[in-house]
Amino acid sequence: MIDTHAHIDAEQFDDDRAEMLERAWTAGVEAIVIPSIAPSGFDKLQSIVESDKRIYRGIGIHPHNANEATDVLLERVEKESKLERVVAIGEIGLDYYYDFAPKDLQKDVFRKQLNIAKRQELPVIIHNRDSDEDVLAILEDEQDGNLKFVLHCFSSSIDILNRALTLGAHISFTGNITYKNSTLAEVIARTPIERIMIETDSPYMTPVPNRGKRNEPSFVGLVAQKIAEIHSTPIDKVLSMTSITASKFFRLTLGIVLASIFSLSISGTALSQTSRDNRDNENEEEEMETEPVNPYARTFGFGLIMGTNTIVESIECLETGKRESRSYEGLLLYGLSLEYCLIDHLQFEASYIYSVNNKVVTDKIWPTPNVHQFVSLAARFVANPRKPVCFFATGGSSIILNRIFDQNTVQNSFNFGIGLYGNINTGFGLIVPIAELKFDFPFTSTQDPQEIKCGNSPADIGRFYSLVKFGVQWYPKF
Ligand SMILES: [Zn+2]
Ligand SMILES: [Zn+2]
CATH class of the missing domain: 3.20.20.140 (Metal-dependent hydrolases)
Structure with missing residues (x-):
C-alpha cells in the first residue's frame, strides 16, 4: 500500500x-x-x-x-x-x-x-x-x-x-x-x-x-x-x-x-x-509511463443533423451532345447519426439524411419535388482530439436513394469533407456541436425520363451534392 x-x-x-x-x-x-x-x-x-x-x-x-x-x-x-x-x-x-x-x-x-x-x-x-x-x-x-x-x-x-x-x-x-x-x-x-x-x-x-x-x-x-x-x-x-x-x-x-x-x-x-x-532495485527500474486520460473520451454517441444541400447537375443531351449545367442551392436537409469512437483520433459515423428538392416545382421544371436520401458510412480523422475544439477530415461512401422526376433510382457514391466540433462535458455525458462541409459524388449518372432540356431526345444527368451539415451529438456516460 x-x-x-x-x-x-x-x-x-x-x-x-x-x-x-x-x-x-x-x-x-x-x-x-x-x-x-x-x-x-x-x-x-x-x-x-x-x-x-x-x-x-x-x-x-x-x-x-x-x-x-x-x-x-x-x-x-x-x-x-x-x-x-x-x-x-x-x-x-x-x-x-x-x-x-x-x-x-x-x-x-x-x-x-x-x-x-x-x-x-x-x-x-x-x-x-x-x-x-x-x-x-x-x-x-x-x-x-x-x-x-x-x-x-x-x-x-x-x-x-x-x-x-x-x-x-x-x-x-x-x-x-x-x-x-x-x-x-x-x-x-x-x-x-x-x-x-x-x-x-x-x-x-x-x-x-x-x-x-x-x-x-x-x-x-x-x-x-x-x-x-x-x-x-x-x-x-x-x-x-x-x-x-x-x-x-x-x-x-x-x-x-x-x-x-x-x-x-x-x-x-x-x-x-x-x-x-x-x-532495493527500484532506482534501477524504468519509470512507468502512463498516458494522461483524454478529458473528452467517448465511445458511442447519437446525433441530430440539420443543414443545407446544394445540388449541381450537368445535363448532357445524348443526341446533340449539348451540355449545360444547373444548380439548386440551399435545400433543407435533416437526419440522424450514430457515432462510434475507435481511438481518440478515429471515429466512425453511420448517418441517414433526407433532403427534398422543392425548387424543381417552384422553377416549374417538374410538378412534384425530387427527394434524395443519403445512407452513409464515414470515417472521421481527428487532428487534435484532446482539445475543447477539434478539427477533422472525413471520408466514406453513401447509398443515395433518389426519387427524381417521379422515378426511383439508387446510386452509390463516395464522399469526403472537413469540419470541426466542440466538446462540452456535462453531468449527463459529452455534448458535441459539430459543423461539417461534405461533398458526395455518385459513381453513375441518371437518365432524364422526360427530355426536359433536350427537346425530344433523352438526356443524361450527372450530379454532385454539396452538403453543409450542422449537428449536435450526445455521447452518454457508460
Ligand atoms: Zn490538503
Ligand atoms: Zn495535506
Missing part, C-alpha cells in the same frame, strides 16, 4: 520520525508521498525525502501560503520540480474555510502552478476546502488533456465527484471516511476503484479506531479497509489496486507496480514481503 499524502515532515514527527517510519514499513507501506505546504519547509522536506528511497515528495505552494507566492518563489517551485524524487506539483488548490489569503490571489497562484505541472508533465495534488465550485471551474478551464490530478481528502458531493471524474480526476480518501458521522459512503461507492488512492494526511484525520491520536502512515490500511467494505471487495484487492493506481499516477518505480500486480493472486502478508524485496 502507498500513503499518497502524509505530512511526515511536520514538527509533530520531529522526535520519533525514524520509529514512525519503521512502523509504516512493517505495516506493509511501500511508499509515502509528502506534499509540500510552505516554501519555508521545502529544504527540510527534501532532506527527509533523501533519507529513504521509499519516500517521494510533491512541490508547490499551499493556498494557505498564497500570500508568499512571489514570482521568484514560483520559479523556485518550477526549478525544484525537476529534482529526482519530486513526483508531483502539490499540494495546491483553494481553501475558503480558513481563508488565509484573498480568493483572487489563491485562484491566481493555483492556476500558475497548474501550468507549471503541465509544462513539467507532472501530476497535481489538489487541496480543496469549501471551494468546490471555483476549484472545478479552474480545472475545467485548464484541462486540455495534459492535466493529471488527484483531489486529495475528497469530501465533496456526488455532483462534484462526477464533474471531477469527467475531467479525468483521481480521488484520494483519508481517515475521515471512517468516522461515524461520515456522509461519504455513497461518494466512495460511486468512485471507480481504479481511480481511487488512499492517504492518511498525517498528522491529521486519524482513522477510527485511533481517532484522537496523532495520525501516521502505518494507519493507512484502515482507510483501505473502509473502502473495501463499501465496495464489497477483498481488502487485498483494494490494497493492490490502489498501489498500482498510485504507482502509475506518480510514476513511482516499476517494482511497486509489479509487486502489487503479483500480490493480486497471493496473500497480503506476501505483498509486503515481495515489495520489500523489489524495493
Whole structure:
C-alpha cells in the first residue's frame, strides 16, 4: 500500500520520525508521498525525502501560503520540480474555510502552478476546502488533456465527484471516511476503484479506531479497509489496486507496480514481503509511463443533423451532345447519426439524411419535388482530439436513394469533407456541436425520363451534392 499524502515532515514527527517510519514499513507501506505546504519547509522536506528511497515528495505552494507566492518563489517551485524524487506539483488548490489569503490571489497562484505541472508533465495534488465550485471551474478551464490530478481528502458531493471524474480526476480518501458521522459512503461507492488512492494526511484525520491520536502512515490500511467494505471487495484487492493506481499516477518505480500486480493472486502478508524485496532495485527500474486520460473520451454517441444541400447537375443531351449545367442551392436537409469512437483520433459515423428538392416545382421544371436520401458510412480523422475544439477530415461512401422526376433510382457514391466540433462535458455525458462541409459524388449518372432540356431526345444527368451539415451529438456516460 502507498500513503499518497502524509505530512511526515511536520514538527509533530520531529522526535520519533525514524520509529514512525519503521512502523509504516512493517505495516506493509511501500511508499509515502509528502506534499509540500510552505516554501519555508521545502529544504527540510527534501532532506527527509533523501533519507529513504521509499519516500517521494510533491512541490508547490499551499493556498494557505498564497500570500508568499512571489514570482521568484514560483520559479523556485518550477526549478525544484525537476529534482529526482519530486513526483508531483502539490499540494495546491483553494481553501475558503480558513481563508488565509484573498480568493483572487489563491485562484491566481493555483492556476500558475497548474501550468507549471503541465509544462513539467507532472501530476497535481489538489487541496480543496469549501471551494468546490471555483476549484472545478479552474480545472475545467485548464484541462486540455495534459492535466493529471488527484483531489486529495475528497469530501465533496456526488455532483462534484462526477464533474471531477469527467475531467479525468483521481480521488484520494483519508481517515475521515471512517468516522461515524461520515456522509461519504455513497461518494466512495460511486468512485471507480481504479481511480481511487488512499492517504492518511498525517498528522491529521486519524482513522477510527485511533481517532484522537496523532495520525501516521502505518494507519493507512484502515482507510483501505473502509473502502473495501463499501465496495464489497477483498481488502487485498483494494490494497493492490490502489498501489498500482498510485504507482502509475506518480510514476513511482516499476517494482511497486509489479509487486502489487503479483500480490493480486497471493496473500497480503506476501505483498509486503515481495515489495520489500523489489524495493532495493527500484532506482534501477524504468519509470512507468502512463498516458494522461483524454478529458473528452467517448465511445458511442447519437446525433441530430440539420443543414443545407446544394445540388449541381450537368445535363448532357445524348443526341446533340449539348451540355449545360444547373444548380439548386440551399435545400433543407435533416437526419440522424450514430457515432462510434475507435481511438481518440478515429471515429466512425453511420448517418441517414433526407433532403427534398422543392425548387424543381417552384422553377416549374417538374410538378412534384425530387427527394434524395443519403445512407452513409464515414470515417472521421481527428487532428487534435484532446482539445475543447477539434478539427477533422472525413471520408466514406453513401447509398443515395433518389426519387427524381417521379422515378426511383439508387446510386452509390463516395464522399469526403472537413469540419470541426466542440466538446462540452456535462453531468449527463459529452455534448458535441459539430459543423461539417461534405461533398458526395455518385459513381453513375441518371437518365432524364422526360427530355426536359433536350427537346425530344433523352438526356443524361450527372450530379454532385454539396452538403453543409450542422449537428449536435450526445455521447452518454457508460
Ligand atoms: Zn490538503
Ligand atoms: Zn495535506
